[in-house]
Amino acid sequence: MSHSITLACLWAITATVTAMLPSRDHHWRAAYLLIAAGIPILGWVTYENGPWVGLIVLAAGASILRWPLIYLWRWVRRKTVR
Known part of the structure; x- marks a missing residue:
């Protein structure tokens, strides 16, 4: 398995574990970090x-x-439907 696939699997495991933890902001901060890393x-x-x-x-x-x-899809639709 290549290093990139291994890192992608680690990213998925990190995202899954993060989703299991309690969060006051409904995991939005973690989502931004996961997007930036992903x-x-x-x-x-x-x-x-x-x-x-x-x-x-x-x-x-x-x-x-x-x-x-x-x-994001809802925001784009709102901006383009006008």
């Missing part, structure tokens, strides 16, 4: 293993961070 990891995985593996890792990250994506 984007370079996703680029590295895609560079080392190709676009198909990169898409799989992107789908896994999107399933973990689905609420920020839902809120």
Whole structure:
């Protein structure tokens, strides 16, 4: 297993453990940190293993961070519907 895939798996484990911990801000601070760390990891995985593996890792990250994506989608729709 390549180093980038190993790091992506560690990112997923960290995200899962973070979601299990109690939080006063509903995990938004952790989500911002996970997004900031996940984007370079996703680029590295895609560079080392190709676009198909990169898409799989992107789908896994999107399933973990689905609420920020839902809120982003709602914001974009509000801005473009006017």
